[in-house]
Amino acid sequence: MKSSTLIKVASQSILKNKMRTLLTMLGIVIGVGAVIVMVAIGQGAQSQIQDQINNLGTNMIVITPGSSNQGGVNRGAQSYNRLTAKDAEKIKRESLVVSAVSPVVFSRTQVIGGQGNWRTTINGVSTDYQIIRNWDLKYGRFFDQAEQRQMRRIAVLGHTVWENLYPGQDPVGQSVQIRNVPVVIVGVLEKKGQTANGTDQDDVIFAPYTTVQTRLSGWSRIFQILASTPSTRDIPEAQAELTAIMREAHGLSRWEEDDFTVRNQNDLAEAAQGTTQIMTWLLAAIASISLLVGGIGIMNIMLVSVTERTREIGIRMAIGARGRDVLTQFLVESIVMSVLGGMIGVGIGFISSNVLGQVTGWNTVVSPTTIMIALGFSAAVGIFFGFYPARKASSLNPIDALRYE
Amino acid sequence: MDGQQDFVMRTRGLRKTYVMGKTKVHALQGVDFTVHRGEMIAIVGASGSGKSTLMNIIGCLDYPTGGTYQLDGVQVESMGRNKLADIRNQKIGFVFQGFNLLARTSALENVELPLLYDRSGRKMKIRDKAREALERVGLGDRTNHEPNELSGGQQQRVAIARALVSSPAILLADEPTGNLDSQTSVEVMALFQELHRQGMTILVVTHEKDVAQCAERIIELRDGRIIRNELVRDRRDAALDPVPANPVLQQPAGRA
Numbered sequence: 203m204k205s206s207t208l209i210k211v212a213s214q215s216i217l218k219n220k221m222r223t224l225l226t227m228l229g230i231v232i233g234v235g236a237v238i239v240m241v242a243i244g245q246g247a248q249s250q251i252q253d254q255i256n257n258l259g260t261n262m263i264v265i266t267p268g269s270s271n272q273g274g275v276n277r278g279a280q281s282y283n284r285l286t287a288k289d290a291e292k293i294k295r296e297s298l299v300v301s302a303v304s305p306v307v308f309s310r311t312q313v314i315g316g317q318g319n320w321r322t323t324i325n326g327v328s329t330d331y332q333i334i335r336n337w338d339l340k341y342g343r344f345f346d347q348a349e350q351r352q353m354r355r356i357a358v359l360g361h362t363v364w365e366n367l368y369p370g371q372d373p374v375g376q377s378v379q380i381r382n383v384p385v386v387i388v389g390v391l392e393k394k395g396q397t398a399n400g401t402d403q404d405d406v407i408f409a410p411y412t413t414v415q416t417r418l419s420g421w422s423r424i425f426q427i428l429a430s431t432p433s434t435r436d437i438p439e440a441q442a443e444l445t446a447i448m449r450e451a452h453g454l455s456r457w458e459e460d461d462f463t464v465r466n467q468n469d470l471a472e473a474a475q476g477t478t479q480i481m482t483w484l485l486a487a488i489a490s491i492s493l494l495v496g497g498i499g500i501m502n503i504m505l506v507s508v509t510e511r512t513r514e515i516g517i518r519m520a521i522g523a524r525g526r527d528v529l530t531q532f533l534v535e536s537i538v539m540s541v542l543g544g545m546i547g548v549g550i551g552f553i554s555s556n557v558l559g560q561v562t563g564w565n566t567v568v569s570p571t572t573i574m575i576a577l578g579f580s581a582a583v584g585i586f587f588g589f590y591p592a593r594k595a596s597s598l599n600p601i602d603a604l605r606y607e
Numbered sequence: 608m609d610g611q612q613d614f615v616m617r618t619r620g621l622r623k624t625y626v627m628g629k630t631k632v633h634a635l636q637g638v639d640f641t642v643h644r645g646e647m648i649a650i651v652g653a654s655g656s657g658k659s660t661l662m663n664i665i666g667c668l669d670y671p672t673g674g675t676y677q678l679d680g681v682q683v684e685s686m687g688r689n690k691l692a693d694i695r696n697q698k699i700g701f702v703f704q705g706f707n708l709l710a711r712t713s714a715l716e717n718v719e720l721p722l723l724y725d726r727s728g729r730k731m732k733i734r735d736k737a738r739e740a741l742e743r744v745g746l747g748d749r750t751n752h753e754p755n756e757l758s759g760g761q762q763q764r765v766a767i768a769r770a771l772v773s774s775p776a777i778l779l780a781d782e783p784t785g786n787l788d789s790q791t792s793v794e795v796m797a798l799f800q801e802l803h804r805q806g807m808t809i810l811v812v813t814h815e816k817d818v819a820q821c822a823e824r825i826i827e828l829r830d831g832r833i834i835r836n837e838l839v840r841d842r843r844d845a846a847l848d849p850v851p852a853n854p855v856l857q858q859p860a861g862r863a
């Protein structure tokens with residue numbers, strides 16, 4: 203039988219039994235739809251985390267105290283192990299690759315001003331910090347080198363702090379009390395949103411680290427040093443260079459291990475992505491079960507229809523169909539049905555993920571790869587589950603098929 | 608009695624035994640007979656005498672337990688499934704008691720079906736041939752009707768058209784009028800006679816005595832054996848006999 207005739211015969215058969223076709227396809231439609239939605243949620247979460255990581259800044263490198271090889275980063279209590287402002291200054295002076303460096307001094311405190319008081323985080327940073335984090339200003343400006351050197355009592359408010367203390371107004375020029383020290387506001391930052399683990403990046407006040415260390419908290423402890431390179435390609439070189447500079451700054455001999463850890467943004471991203479990757483696979487696995495059930499549904503209906511259509515098979519054989527003709531007809535029918543069901547499922551899955559995204563506010567992503575895989579999978583389901591009933595039909599004896607009541 | 612090259616089919620010692628658990632039913636116990644080209648033969652016999660079993664074997668729908676069977680120059684009994692399918696497709700037209708048309712499928716599509724499975728490679732316009740076959744049985748105006756929109760007699764004529772469409776060597780009909788009322792039966796039998804007159808070789812199983820009278824030869828079966836094989840009238844006479852008038856019949860498109 204020619205393949206065009208074959209397709210014609212199969213599609214005639216599909217169209218002539220609309221109810222049967224519909225019921226058969228339903229399982230696949232639901233299965234594929236579920237896979238699409240589940241994967242859309244998983245991939246949406248992944249891409250959201252990727253966005254958040256990128257949001258941290260561009261081409262960022264993070265230096266934290268403590269060796270990564272010793273399983274913990276909390277050896278910061280020991281003095282030799284600390285990061286200091288001097289480390290950051292040395293990097294700023296000596297590094298050829300890194301374009302911006304900032305130490306981060308960190309403390310939590312109560313702030314009074316504007317509408318009342320607010321408990322927040324004071325971050326002491328350098329002027330480079332704004333470049334590293336790629337953070338735009340809503341009002342005013344960031345502080346400059348001179349102000350940093352002079353340890354001026356000035357601050358830039360994060361969006362959340364601004365919203366709570368000066369909602370809707372430009373606070374530049376006004377002052378807030380931080381630990382009873384009046385500090386003049388020079389700028390307000392744009393909203394940055396949450397980090398991957400849910401902390402509000404905007405609930406913060408930035409001041410020159412020099413000011414924070416000497417006039418506000420009295421702390422000299424550096425929580426981390428941030429640096430960034432002009433382009434992503436420079437990151438590996440920068441990491442090596444920073445390691446060398448830091449080892450020199452800490453006076454480590456050749457036998458001593460690093461007492462700090464240098465990580466880039468991708469390292470951070472990978473850690474965060476790992477969990478969502480697992481989640482995506484898990485969701486896809488759950489959804490695949492429904493696809494499998496859909497496939498069994500196809501097989502069931504194909505089997506039932508083989509019995510139901512035994513007479514038809516008998517007639518076709520009596521007028522000259524070979525076993526192979528019957529086999530291919532049934533196989534083509536089941537493939538056409540499952541692929542058609544798959545396509546409808548993709549459509550429904552696409553629409554539902556969008557609707558779900560709208561309703562819940564989750565980020566959902568339907569990628570072309572997902573669609574291709576879902577369609578391929580449904581075709582495979584059609585072949586796999588269509589084969590057994592088709593085989594059964596084609597091996598019947600014509601007279602047995604005809605006699606079948 | 609048998610012409611050397613003149614026969615369409617010939618069986619020798621055909622046997623069929625159905626095994627059902629411990630009991631065996633000997634449905635055919637050595638059937639020898641020959642069908643000449645252009646003959647119309649009626650097979651009669653009591654119910655259970657083996658008529659259907661014989662027809663199914665001749666129609667290559669079933670295997671004999673023993674014996675030989677030659678059809679249109681080929682030895683059939685040793686053939687495999689695919690070869691048998693080709694024989695059914697090319698050399699045999701089978702008409703069933705229960706019509707056996709595909710439901711929800713138009714008359715034309717039903718008649719086209721054997722041509723869709725044609726593997727002989729001969730070139731033809733499937734649709735035209737099917738339409739022609741329907742015209743031959745007087746249903747040229749019912750091509751788009753589905754079986755449930757046709758009367759019993761019309762359905763059987765669609766089935767006959769389907770049997771004719773591939774120009775088979777022999778037309779087999781197992782009680783073709785068994786499901787029809789007597790008036791329609793007469794019409795359908797007249798159609799067979801007309802086809803016979805046009806040169807078709809026909810083997811028909813029938814109960815009705817007067818229907819059997821239409822044939823030139825009557826073969827009677829009892830308990831799986833031929834007990835009578837009788838020429839009821841000369842072939843040439845039969846061919847010359849005036850056929851009862853049947854307005855639905857078109858003029859011959861006779862076969863070579």
Ligand SMILES: Nc1ncnc2c1ncn2[C@@H]1O[C@H](COP(=O)(O)OP(=O)(O)O)[C@@H](O)[C@H]1O
Pocket residue numbers: 625626627632633634652653654655656657658659660661
């Ligand atoms: N599939 C079968 N299995 C077992 N016995 C059968 C089968 N078909 C027919 N028979 C038996 O074979 C004998 C001949 O049947 P059949 O050829 O149908 O007779 P007829 O068509 O002359 O009425 C009967 O005894 C019947 O019971």
Ligand SMILES: [Mg+2]
Pocket residue numbers: 658659660
């Ligand atoms: Mg019978």
